[in-house]
Amino acid sequence: MKTQVKALVVGGGAVGTSIAYHLARAGWDDVMLLERDELTSGSTWHAAGLLPYFNMSFATTHIHDYSIRFYKTLEEETGLNAGFAVVGNLRMAQTQERMDEYMLYASTAETCGVPYQFMTPDQIKAKWPLINTEDLKGALYHQTDGYINPADVTMAMAKGARQRGVMIERKWQADAFHWTGEVWEVTATKMVEKGGNLIPSEEQIVITAEHVVTASGNHAQRTAKMLGIKMPAIPVEHQFIVMEQDPALVEFREAGSAEHPVIRDADAQSYVREERGGWILGVYEKGAPARFEHGVPDSFRADLFQLDLERIEDQYMAMIHRVPSCEESGLKDDFNGPICYTPDGNPLVGPAPGLRNMWLAEGFSFGITAAGGTGYYLAQMMVEGEAEIDMASLDPKRYGKWMTTEFAARKNEECYEHVYILHHPDEERPACRPLRTSPAYDRQAAKGAQFGFVNGWERPNYYGPLDAPENFDHDARSFRRGGWWQYAHDEAKAVREGVGLIDATAFTKHVLRGPGATAFLDWFTCNRLPKVGRINLTYALTEAGTTRTEYTIVRNAEDEYYLVSAGAWQAYDSDYLLKAIEDKIPEFGWMSCHDVTSQWGVFAIAGPKSRDVLGALIKDADPATALSNKRFPWLSARQIELGMCPVNAIRVAYTGELGWELHHPIEMQNYLWDQLVAAGESHGMKLVGARAQNWLRQEKSYRAFGTELGRDATPLEADLPRFVDLSKDFHGKAAMEAIGVRSKCVTLLIDGPDDADPWGREALYHGETRVGRLTSGGYSVAFGKSIGMGYVSPELAVPGTKLQVKMFDQLWDAEIVQDSPYDPDNAAIRIDG
Numbered sequence: 001m002k003t004q005v006k007a008l009v010v011g012g013g014a015v016g017t018s019i020a021y022h023l024a025r026a027g028w029d030d031v032m033l034l035e036r037d038e039l040t041s042g043s044t045w046h047a048a049g050l051l052p053y054f055n056m057s058f059a060t061t062h063i064h065d066y067s068i069r070f071y072k073t074l075e076e077e078t079g080l081n082a083g084f085a086v087v088g089n090l091r092m093a094q095t096q097e098r099m100d101e102y103m104l105y106a107s108t109a110e111t112c113g114v115p116y117q118f119m120t121p122d123q124i125k126a127k128w129p130l131i132n133t134e135d136l137k138g139a140l141y142h143q144t145d146g147y148i149n150p151a152d153v154t155m156a157m158a159k160g161a162r163q164r165g166v167m168i169e170r171k172w173q174a175d176a177f178h179w180t181g182e183v184w185e186v187t188a189t190k191m192v193e194k195g196g197n198l199i200p201s202e203e204q205i206v207i208t209a210e211h212v213v214t215a216s217g218n219h220a221q222r223t224a225k226m227l228g229i230k231m232p233a234i235p236v237e238h239q240f241i242v243m244e245q246d247p248a249l250v251e252f253r254e255a256g257s258a259e260h261p262v263i264r265d266a267d268a269q270s271y272v273r274e275e276r277g278g279w280i281l282g283v284y285e286k287g288a289p290a291r292f293e294h295g296v297p298d299s300f301r302a303d304l305f306q307l308d309l310e311r312i313e314d315q316y317m318a319m320i321h322r323v324p325s326c327e328e329s330g331l332k333d334d335f336n337g338p339i340c341y342t343p344d345g346n347p348l349v350g351p352a353p354g355l356r357n358m359w360l361a362e363g364f365s366f367g368i369t370a371a372g373g374t375g376y377y378l379a380q381m382m383v384e385g386e387a388e389i390d391m392a393s394l395d396p397k398r399y400g401k402w403m404t405t406e407f408a409a410r411k412n413e414e415c416y417e418h419v420y421i422l423h424h425p426d427e428e429r430p431a432c433r434p435l436r437t438s439p440a441y442d443r444q445a446a447k448g449a450q451f452g453f454v455n456g457w458e459r460p461n462y463y464g465p466l467d468a469p470e471n472f473d474h475d476a477r478s479f480r481r482g483g484w485w486q487y488a489h490d491e492a493k494a495v496r497e498g499v500g501l502i503d504a505t506a507f508t509k510h511v512l513r514g515p516g517a518t519a520f521l522d523w524f525t526c527n528r529l530p531k532v533g534r535i536n537l538t539y540a541l542t543e544a545g546t547t548r549t550e551y552t553i554v555r556n557a558e559d560e561y562y563l564v565s566a567g568a569w570q571a572y573d574s575d576y577l578l579k580a581i582e583d584k585i586p587e588f589g590w591m592s593c594h595d596v597t598s599q600w601g602v603f604a605i606a607g608p609k610s611r612d613v614l615g616a617l618i619k620d621a622d623p624a625t626a627l628s629n630k631r632f633p634w635l636s637a638r639q640i641e642l643g644m645c646p647v648n649a650i651r652v653a654y655t656g657e658l659g660w661e662l663h664h665p666i667e668m669q670n671y672l673w674d675q676l677v678a679a680g681e682s683h684g685m686k687l688v689g690a691r692a693q694n695w696l697r698q699e700k701s702y703r704a705f706g707t708e709l710g711r712d713a714t715p716l717e718a719d720l721p722r723f724v725d726l727s728k729d730f731h732g733k734a735a736m737e738a739i740g741v742r743s744k745c746v747t748l749l750i751d752g753p754d755d756a757d758p759w760g761r762e763a764l765y766h767g768e769t770r771v772g773r774l775t776s777g778g779y780s781v782a783f784g785k786s787i788g789m790g791y792v793s794p795e796l797a798v799p800g801t802k803l804q805v806k807m808f809d810q811l812w813d814a815e816i817v818q819d820s821p822y823d824p825d826n827a828a829i830r831i832d833g
């Protein structure tokens, strides 16, 4: 057995096998896969094999799309038939809200090039008479997906991998990982059978690998411990039952009718498909427990749990309602297996936190569907440096060090039972909350704050009515304008016309200092560095020239910088920054970098009256001028005192109004909050949440990381040349220039429906042609209509271009407007006083 390879893949389920295959296909000819037992012996063997397209995430939809297309090619390549039944997928809606959900999802499908169509109940009945359609509003139909045999598709990928030179070693378990500074030394133990268990033998070898990928399925917790990292990948029980033949179905098929599509009754939390004249019923029920929180026992191999019929009784009855002919069919077989989950349902794919050349592909709940695409895009990341799609939403570091086993287990249970809930874009899930709260949390809650969950933090989304029942937010959700809309509207107006106070404590903050800091940052980011006491907005690029992180940089001293980036991406930003610093210290000189996110609270005060509110609190020899343009110009930073609170104030406002960010010691947050609220009272200051802020920033065309900014577009494509200093060298510059401008970010005003705004995923049309997509959406209080930002081809990215936005299956007029349609000259933000 070879002991020195370029890449070692740990885990021979569908995911690991696909990764090994795709690494070889991408050109790496020295790839080995280790499997502790037999290939497919993890969750893969007992999967139902459905390959559903439906997914609200842009990256995941691309991944699923790749898999579905790829699996169709495997037989030709390997000669193995993976049993892909392209029967389609019929996702039914019992309510108009569910149809709204499908119409929103259709935006994602359309922008990813996934074919779909809507069907009426009559069309369904005419095609598939066994389905009871009397209570249906309609359905979404994917013609090109279906189901596959999970073991066969894995074996086909394994054969394809072997044909491309991959070594697949079974009965070898990876037991220890050691990074020498250049390569990984992986200790592998030969596994042997004993009394039906699989146990480690005395035989061990050390394999040296430049890169390691873990795809260990239900063993993710053990893998995490060995690597010294945290992964919220913990399985939950998942059941499906196989039923005896249904005579009506047999007759239907014998008459020459085509197989039924996979039938998803989302409102009944179940899926149904044909199986040899009978049906398979799979469910996503309430109460399915997490398993293996601290590891998989030796005794559990290709095993199953006991079926819990009681737990799925409601779904079973609902199936009889939907396909009445199955009522007489008995139970033939049952499966209750571990299905790996993560708190948000997306797998963890990408570089491991803190480690070099260690890649994770863990936490797959739709792993058969995702395996193909994951292999393809992860291989791109490993071989070429970046994938062609932005993989940030799947990055393992979207969960920080605050994440615990208990959090992951309870959140994964919640995620499992939410598979078929209505996926409102303004959805907030309750489990494990509140967890990370800023000190002012209770004060904000007492004022009616309805909180959103951002990287574990509780952040006010908006302030609702004080007399509302606790579950107000839940009832307020919609695919159209939710009950919260009017509150966000009034908050946005308050910022434009008066003054608002926003809690931005969740921002990620780093302090970088030392003799090497200036040269390093100059290389690491693309804009010129600010002078001491000044601020700039800048971007760190990927190796491939696309946007990795957006920073507001404050220069505290010649060699000291305060870096502020998005709150959702703390561990993600930290990891990239710290690794780059470590690499560059020999070149640029010593520097230290600390993540100070939890030490500094942030309030943003914004609006024409914000100077008046701060003016009432500031302690200064000349309070009347302390906040004037002369003493505190736009884009500068000053240490000020508000009452007894020392504040590092920054004159920037993400809302585009006169305003300051008040970075303060976290332990003084409540004091400062009380001072600001009291001072704001006489100015009618409103407490403002993230939703209003999101609308306001679009009026100023301020891009956001994760929407307009990501690893699939350069800052030039984001149309931010004013923040890119082409006169200097910086990381990713050559790649950025080589890419050119493939598409360009624009802002649009939209004449949409009266009761809805875009969410930022909708397709853009120019006449009959789809020309781009929105990345953000909302309502503009300044223009009294919907607003959005998105990407179109450079030729169309001209103010005045008339486009259409597809919402609720209809096209609505939209016009590209100039950048920063509200106050393009920044007069409001610069106003003196």
Ligand SMILES: Cc1cc2nc3c(=O)[nH]c(=O)nc-3n(C[C@H](O)[C@H](O)[C@H](O)COP(=O)(O)OP(=O)(O)OC[C@H]3O[C@@H](n4cnc5c(N)ncnc54)[C@H](O)[C@@H]3O)c2cc1C
Pocket (backbone or CB within 6 Å): 010, 011, 012, 013, 014, 015, 016, 034, 035, 036, 037, 038, 039, 040, 041, 042, 043, 044, 045, 046, 047, 048, 049, 050, 051, 172, 173, 174, 175, 215, 216, 217, 218, 219, 238, 239, 240, 335, 336, 337, 338, 339, 340, 361, 362, 363, 364, 365, 366, 367, 368, 369, 370
């Ligand atoms: C009842 C049920 C129905 C399902 N239906 C579907 C479906 O219809 N469609 C769908 O897409 N998904 C479905 N799934 C989910 C799907 O089964 C999983 O997402 C998928 O199998 C995950 O594949 P994997 O390769 O990540 O993990 P696994 O298949 O679990 O493979 C991981 C492998 O890693 C090996 N391993 C672990 N640690 C080590 C180590 N240290 N050294 C060497 N080897 C190691 C294990 O032995 C195992 O073989 C279903 C799951 C269940 C339980």
